[in-house]
Amino acid sequence: MKKIIFTLLYIHCFSFFSAQISDTVSISRKEAETVFLDKNLDLIAQRLEISQAEARAVQAKYWPNPKLSISEVNLWRTYDIEEQPALVGNWGKNSQISAEIEQVIQTAGKRRKNIELQKIEVEGEKYELQEVLRELKKTLRNTMTEILYNQEQQKIYQGQISSIEKLTKSYNNQLNLGNISKAEYVRLKAQEIEFKKKLISLRQEIEDRQTELKALLMMPAHSYLVISDPFAMPDKELSELELSQWLEKAKENRPDILISKNKEKHAEKNLEIQNAMKTPDIAVSIGYDRGGNIMKDFIGLGVSVDLPVFDRNKGNIQEARLEIQKMKNETQKNLLKSENEIVSVFRNYLRTQQVSEEIDDTYESTLDSLLVSHEKNFRLRNISMLEYMDFLDTYISNKMIILDTKKELNQYYENLQYAVGQDL
Known part of the structure; x- marks a missing residue:
């Protein structure tokens, strides 16, 4: 008898506590999918992956920046040299300076091919989004089906508990009047307790589904979701x-x-x-040299290329x-x-x-x-x-x-x- 009283008290406390901590939200399957597409963080993250790939595709279109080199600059006065015209103000009459601009030119269509490669990667990220959406949509829909299934199970047991409670009360009165045996009453009461324990078990199961669904929809932890659609084929x-x-x-x-x-x-x-x-890139340069050559101001062109002697890729x-x-x-x-x-x-x-x-x-x-x-x-x-x-x-x-x-x-x-x- 103590066991029965404890179980009933547990059922009552569990129901009261659940009601206190939960904000019930009724939502249809269609509404849930709309919220999912809008708020799911996994989908948002995958969309950002697409944006990153598009940014890389934009970057691939740019040529390499030219390289400027300045060297052979003496910051002190040098004597016994031929005086030259000043460069800035009075500075530069006794100074030497060398400058060079170099531009790398990619050969064999490397730049074009890299742009095409980046476009393929953008396309791949879009397919990745579709795959993430396919996986999560399956999880979402099956989770909602499980919740609907569980909701219908609860209705069945709640209906039976309501009915059997009336029968138990009636049998208790008949027991007090001596019209039935105690065994009949206990058998009925045991069935009532069994149904209530099953209902608690169902509510515990649905909590796991609730956790999954709220994570997919980015709903707050204290909310309790009820699927409003009928459970149909x-x-x-x-x-x-x-x-x-x-x-x-x-x-x-x-x-x-x-x-x-x-x-x-x-x-x-x-x-x-x-x-x-396999085809090496070419670097084209233009150089200027002041005071370091037989000419006072020397401008020359240059070209450099790697020789593919050892590494043919x-x-x-x-x-x-x-x-x-x-x-x-x-x-x-x-x-x-x-x-x-x-x-x-x-x-x-x-x-x-x-x-x-x-x-x-x-x-x-x-x-x-x-x-x-x-x-x-x-x-x-x-x-x-x-x-x-x-x-x-x-x-x-x-x-x-x-x-x-x-x-x-x-x-x-x-x-x-x-x-x-x-x-x-």
């Missing part, structure tokens, strides 16, 4: 005839495949750059070729992976759909009406407690089967959209 009917179309769409839309193809392009462009690196070229092959294999692996995922998920969807089709549209309402009838007959003692408890187990079991079917269909549908790479 997916709207779209799926047909096996569409399977071949989905396999083709995945090749065009799945971000992981697009990322692999982009990496192939990146590797191919990098090979072009590495081949171009062979190692980097070989590595770039191997990277292309590696990326081609990665693309092929992702293509096979997408096909297997689509087929597997769709088969699971069809199996669950078959179970769903066997459940008549009126079956759930029939269950509810039969439960009401059994409760009434149990109060009137037209049926025994054993018969009532047996039907109650059957009722809850079947309600859970219906909910499980809805949940699995929604999850398989979302997993199929994830595998195809776009909303169906």
Whole structure:
């Protein structure tokens, strides 16, 4: 008896505490997705990655800055030299100075190829954003499905607790009048406590889902989210005839495949750059020398170039070729992976759909009406407690089967959209 009292007290305190710390927010699935797209920090961070890549693409367009060198400047007066005209004021009559401007000119189209490489990287970051969005959207939608599933479970147990509390109260009165045995009352009371403990367990489960959802939507910790949509089957009917179309769409839309193809392009462009690196750049210079030559003011042109005698960039070229092959294999692996995922998920969807089709549209309402009838007959003692408890187990079991079917269909549908790479 002490154990029963403690459990009831725990239930009451838990419910009161939850109500005090939570600000309930009702939100639809569509509203949640809008908030997610606007506020999720992972998406914001990935968008910044795109901006950074675009900045690098802008930077790649600039030529290298020219280099100015000034040397051979004597800051003290030197005698026994031929006097020269002053440079600044009276300074410079006995001074020497040398200056040079040098400009590096990239050869073999290195600059153009690097600009193209940066554009490929911008494209790759956009595909990365799509991949992050695909992953998070799947998590978001499946989390909302889990919360809806849990909400419906709670409704079932809350309804049964409300009903059985009335029956328990009535049986307690009958027990005091000596009309029933204590065993019957305890059996009913035990069922009531079992339902309440199950309800607590469900509330603890939903807290984990709440944490996930609030993190995705960037909601404050004290908020409590309630999904306002009804828990229903997916709207779209799926047909096996569409399977071949989905396999083709995945090749065009799945971000992981697009990322692999982009990496192939990146590797191919990098090979072009590495081949171009065999050709040395040219540095063109213009120099001025005052007082350091047979001429008072000497201006001369110069050119410098590395001689590719020892380093022909062979190692980097070989590595770039191997990277292309590696990326081609990665693309092929992702293509096979997408096909297997689509087929597997769709088969699971069809199996669950078959179970769903066997459940008549009126079956759930029939269950509810039969439960009401059994409760009434149990109060009137037209049926025994054993018969009532047996039907109650059957009722809850079947309600859970219906909910499980809805949940699995929604999850398989979302997993199929994830595998195809776009909303169906």
